[in-house]
Amino acid sequence: MIQLSRNYTLPEREDEIIPIRVIGVGGAGANALDRMVLDGLDKADLVVANTDVQSLASSVAAAKVQLGRTVTRGLGTGGDPELGYDAANESADEIRQALADARLIFICAGLGGGTGSGAAPVIAELARESGALVISFATMPFGFEGKRRMAQANEALVRLQESSSAVICFDNDKMGDIVAPKAGIHQAFAAADVTVSQSVRSIVNLIQRPGLIRIGFDDLLSALRSPNARCLFGFGESDSDNRAYDALTQALKNPLMDRGRLLADAANVLVQVAGGPGMTLSEVESLMQELNRHVGDETQILFGTAVDGRMGNRMAVTLISSLAADGAVVERPVFTAPAAAPKPTYIPPVEPKAVPPAPVPAVSLDEDIGEMMFTPEPPAQPERPLKTIEAKMSAPEPELEIAEPEEFEPEFVEPSPAPVLQAAPPPALIEPEPEQPRVILPAKKKALPAVVEAKPAVEKIVQAKQEVLQFESVTRGRFEKSEPTIVEGQDLDVPTFLRKNVRVK
Amino acid sequence: MASSDLMVGLEIGTSKICVVVGEGRPDGTIKILGVGQAPSRGVRKGEIVDFETAMKCVHEAVVDAETKSDVMIRSVYVAISGSHIQSFNNRGAVTLPEDRDEIDEQDIEDVKINAREVSIPAQNAFLHSIIQHYHVDGQDGVLNPVGMLAEKLEADFHIIHGVRTRIQNTIRCVKELPLEVEDVVFSALASAQVVLTPNQKGLGALVIDIGGGTTDYILYVDGAVKQSGCLGVGGDHITNDISMGLRIPMTRAEKLKIDEGSAVLGNCLPGETVQLRDDSGFAGKEIERETLNTIINLRLRETFELLKKKLEEEPFINYVGEGIFITGGCSHLKGIAHLAEEVFELPARVAHAQTMSGLTSAFENPQFSAAIGLIKYAQAVQTDRPRPRRFGRIFGKLFNGMRLS
Ligand SMILES: Nc1nc2c(ncn2[C@@H]2O[C@H](COP(=O)(O)OP(=O)(O)O)[C@@H](O)[C@H]2O)c(=O)[nH]1
Ligand SMILES: Nc1ncnc2c1ncn2[C@@H]1O[C@H](COP(=O)(O)OP(=O)(O)O)[C@@H](O)[C@H]1O
Ligand SMILES: [Mg+2]
Ligand SMILES: [Mg+2]
Numbered sequence: 029m030i031q032l033s034r035n036y037t038l039p040e041r042e043d044e045i046i047p048i049r050v051i052g053v054g055g056a057g058a059n060a061l062d063r064m065v066l067d068g069l070d071k072a073d074l075v076v077a078n079t080d081v082q083s084l085a086s087s088v089a090a091a092k093v094q095l096g097r098t099v100t101r102g103l104g105t106g107g108d109p110e111l112g113y114d115a116a117n118e119s120a121d122e123i124r125q126a127l128a129d130a131r132l133i134f135i136c137a138g139l140g141g142g143t144g145s146g147a148a149p150v151i152a153e154l155a156r157e158s159g160a161l162v163i164s165f166a167t168m169p170f171g172f173e174g175k176r177r178m179a180q181a182n183e184a185l186v187r188l189q190e191s192s193s194a195v196i197c198f199d200n201d202k203m204g205d206i207v208a209p210k211a212g213i214h215q216a217f218a219a220a221d222v223t224v225s226q227s228v229r230s231i232v233n234l235i236q237r238p239g240l241i242r243i244g245f246d247d248l249l250s251a252l253r254s255p256n257a258r259c260l261f262g263f264g265e266s267d268s269d270n271r272a273y274d275a276l277t278q279a280l281k282n283p284l285m286d287r288g289r290l291l292a293d294a295a296n297v298l299v300q301v302a303g304g305p306g307m308t309l310s311e312v313e314s315l316m317q318e319l320n321r322h323v324g325d326e327t328q329i330l331f332g333t334a335v336d337g338r339m340g341n342r343m344a345v346t347l348i349s350s351l352a353a354d355g356a357v358v359e360r361p362v363f364t365a366p367a368a369a370p371k372p373t374y375i376p377p378v379e380p381k382a383v384p385p386a387p388v389p390a391v392s393l394d395e396d397i398g399e400m401m402f403t404p405e406p407p408a409q410p411e412r413p414l415k416t417i418e419a420k421m422s423a424p425e426p427e428l429e430i431a432e433p434e435e436f437e438p439e440f441v442e443p444s445p446a447p448v449l450q451a452a453p454p455p456a457l458i459e460p461e462p463e464q465p466r467v468i469l470p471a472k473k474k475a476l477p478a479v480v481e482a483k484p485a486v487e488k489i490v491q492a493k494q495e496v497l498q499f500e501s502v503t504r505g506r507f508e509k510s511e512p513t514i515v516e517g518q519d520l521d522v523p524t525f526l527r528k529n530v531r532v533k
Numbered sequence: 534m535a536s537s538d539l540m541v542g543l544e545i546g547t548s549k550i551c552v553v554v555g556e557g558r559p560d561g562t563i564k565i566l567g568v569g570q571a572p573s574r575g576v577r578k579g580e581i582v583d584f585e586t587a588m589k590c591v592h593e594a595v596v597d598a599e600t601k602s603d604v605m606i607r608s609v610y611v612a613i614s615g616s617h618i619q620s621f622n623n624r625g626a627v628t629l630p631e632d633r634d635e636i637d638e639q640d641i642e643d644v645k646i647n648a649r650e651v652s653i654p655a656q657n658a659f660l661h662s663i664i665q666h667y668h669v670d671g672q673d674g675v676l677n678p679v680g681m682l683a684e685k686l687e688a689d690f691h692i693i694h695g696v697r698t699r700i701q702n703t704i705r706c707v708k709e710l711p712l713e714v715e716d717v718v719f720s721a722l723a724s725a726q727v728v729l730t731p732n733q734k735g736l737g738a739l740v741i742d743i744g745g746g747t748t749d750y751i752l753y754v755d756g757a758v759k760q761s762g763c764l765g766v767g768g769d770h771i772t773n774d775i776s777m778g779l780r781i782p783m784t785r786a787e788k789l790k791i792d793e794g795s796a797v798l799g800n801c802l803p804g805e806t807v808q809l810r811d812d813s814g815f816a817g818k819e820i821e822r823e824t825l826n827t828i829i830n831l832r833l834r835e836t837f838e839l840l841k842k843k844l845e846e847e848p849f850i851n852y853v854g855e856g857i858f859i860t861g862g863c864s865h866l867k868g869i870a871h872l873a874e875e876v877f878e879l880p881a882r883v884a885h886a887q888t889m890s891g892l893t894s895a896f897e898n899p900q901f902s903a904a905i906g907l908i909k910y911a912q913a914v915q916t917d918r919p920r921p922r923r924f925g926r927i928f929g930k931l932f933n934g935m936r937l938s
Contacts, residue, residue: 510578
């Protein structure tokens with residue numbers, strides 16, 4: 029039964045925004061970042077880092093870091109990850125500056141080339157040192173890019189996993205069925221950009237959206253925590269009559285989800301359901317029921333909901349999970365042996381029948397919901413281990429009761445042998461008081477240090493055009509149909525003697 | 534074309550369209566079979582601005598070449614120019630896999646692809662990646678690394694790129710004739726193939742091809758291309774300046790420039806004039822010679838100065854042992870080499886295609902350097918790749934221009 033406890037807190041105020049930074053590394057990273065800007069991402073600061081000044085200059089990200097000023101001289105790395113590595117090290121200080129004060133850092137890179145492959149692991153390391161939680165989004169090359177790239181990418185992935193808290197890895201080939209088979213490489217990359225952008229944005233939203241049931245960093249980590257994790261990610265949105273179902277179906281259709289089949293083996297699945305004020309509890313319930321069909325009996329569901337006025341009539345579902353690579357047995361580090369009394373966990377009913385009808389159908393999930401949807405018996409919360417799930421949940425304290433409580437215990441057991449991805453959450457993330465919103469230390473958003481002022485030469489040209497206007501009508505002559513030849517601010521189509529003020533008679 | 538040894542070069546210049554038909558001989562020499570020409574219309578500064586008109590002109594020139602060479606033309610190498618063309622040098626690297634220590638052909642391909650791993654403006658496509666030098670495990674100046682034992686292969690390339698749509702425009706113009714396009718070649722690169730000897734490339738040389746609307750240049754040091762590009766200024770600008778300065782029509786100005794103009798000053802008597810004649814031969818306006826030359830001098834001096842400034846952004850101009858080779862129609866202008874020497878402080882000379890057998894009068898004109906150079910380029914490429922891969926090359930190029938490469 030899904031129950032919402034009564035003592036939820038009001039949605040966070042606007043200024044309680046977690047400083048999140050998204051850094052795009054290399055050409056692919058920069059393109060993915062541009063995509064995010066186009067799609068709209070305002071609750072995170074974007075930084076682009078590249079060896080290639082051309083790409084930096086054309087990036088729309090607000091902050092820019094030129095990697096390896098001396099080692100690459102503004103050009104790319106020529107596909108050499110070693111050069112990418114050296115470049116990042118050379119620019120370590122600037123990278124630190126650009127990442128300073130972030131609590132959560134996303135790193136986006138296309139692995140296989142030189143900059144992304146070589147620099148991203150270094151940047152992840154620097155990001156970790158800053159105390160932030162670091163989630164890397166990496167794309168693996170398309171098969172047709174050749175074995176060498178793939179090998180380079182695999183090596184980089186290993187390094188990235190060592191230095192990030194979690195790595196979400198997209199297989200470009202797997203994203204293939206989004207793209208029409210005959211689509212050019214351009215579209216293929218563009219499609220990959222969209223997927224990466226969508227993932228980052230939905231995770232940012234998931235964290236920043238004022239949640240009734242707020243999902244925190246560590247829920248995220250739990251969901252992503254598997255040895256050599258292969259990330260399962262899905263996002264769906266709908267405003268149809270059957271929006272809950274449609275949004276979920278769409279999320280499950282994401283190629284990274286393999287139509288939901290893969291969820292069956294996942295240890296943890298993080299689900300966030302977001303909607304406008306009109307979203308009803310029954311919708312959420314039916315959605316969770318439906319999702320339940322796709323997950324294994326043992327799967328822990330970390331659940332969060334958020335009401336966002338801007339969603340209007342839409343409902344969005346974000347699913348995040350991970351699988352151990354190559355069918356390795358998934359560790360279940362957090363939830364293990366059954367213990368004593370039923371304690372709240374976030375497992376939705378395993379059997380549909382176990383789910384009672386929605387207490388009040390079609391109730392609006394607005395501010396009143398806390399009063400209307402209450403837990404009959406707020407579960408006893410005695411000596412709650414610091415790190416149990418609910419310790420990690422934010423104040424709203426929702427409880428999703430399980431159908432067969434005996435089987436699942438939230439009792440915290442030492443995380444089993446540390447998988448590569450496992451990161452102890454930075455100390456600041458663990459709030460001893462469960463009543464307090466956990467992740468949220470409302471640090472004022474700081475303006476990013478302007479690292480590189482990449483300003484295209486537009487200004488210069490504009491000036492030139494103005495300067496030249498006075499001649500224009502008289503002097504275009506032969507060059508009327510052609511683009512003016514403008515060099516160093518001068519319109520060379522204008523006779524030299526005129527521009528040099530030499531009198532000829 | 535009957536034989537695959539036949540090669541055709543097409544330059545769609547701003548002033549003229551030139552089609553050269555050549556035949557590769559087994560001994561590696563080239564015989565020119567014929568040169569076709571047509572005045573160029575619809576082209577400005579090396580770029581097609583009026584598609585239909587330009588196509589007609591190209592057709593005319595092709596028919597002319599077919600008549601003169603008695604060859605049916607099906608496919609051509611096309612010269613590309615225009616100020617959108619840019620270049621840079623970049624190094625690519627590949628690390629050999631653990632289980633292999635001998636450099637193979639694939640590594641050579643990969644290192645080239647990697648050298649293109651630098652973003653060019655989104656609307657651009659790669660035209661050329663010209664190998665400069667290989668480095669094998671840090672050892673410099675390797676010429677042919679295939680078969681060498683190494684862990685890491687690096688290679689420096691000179692990369693030339695330009696705006697994709699403009700390049701495609703030219704290709705489309707030729708394809709609609711219809712002719713097959715074997716390859717597109719930056720025109721200064723083509724010119725250099727016949728203006729310079731391998732020895733001169735080795736000693737270092739700068740080729741400046743000044744045509745009607747563009748000044749294309751390419752600089753060699755140690756036998757490798759180090760710099761290249763195009764300035765959207767050419768003979769048309771000189772003519773336009775004269776027309777405006779002296780207030781005479783363009784056609785008159787053009788004739789005056791060719792017949793009387795000089796790039797150097799101080800060679801005429803004070804007050805010396807030129808009598809302008811109209812078409813009927815009657816005497817018209819009188820023009821002071823020094824004034825005419827001043828207009829020309831100012832324009833060409835400025836062009837050279839801009840070029841010098843551009844080249845001096847990198848150190849290579851200091852290693853040009855053989856000096857400057859000026860070619861293209863404007864190299865006919867009196868005193869132009871002298872002016873270049875003055876500006877660049879390097880020896881300069883006017884150059885045209887070096888001897889090949891065939892129609893001598895045709896290729897001894899610097900206006901044909903690029904078109905003849907295309908034949909030499911074609912020969913080199915076809916020797917490299919015995920099987921002509923017509924589609925492969927063009928597609929490869931445009932594909933390479935995309936983000937992957
Ligand atoms: N999603 C996406 N992937 C790209 C794009 N361009 C390249 N990639 C992928 O990223 C890999 C690295 O390329 P790139 O980022 O350009 O190299 P780098 O700048 O040297 O790191 C390539 O092998 C491709 O698989 C792009 O625009 N979007
Ligand atoms: N004898 C000459 N003296 C001076 N300029 C000349 C002479 N012959 C041709 N030109 C100039 O050369 C230019 C054309 O050069 P060319 O190399 O044929 O150009 P393109 O390749 O752009 O068609 C024109 O501007 C023309 O005025
Ligand atoms: Mg790149
Ligand atoms: Mg020319």
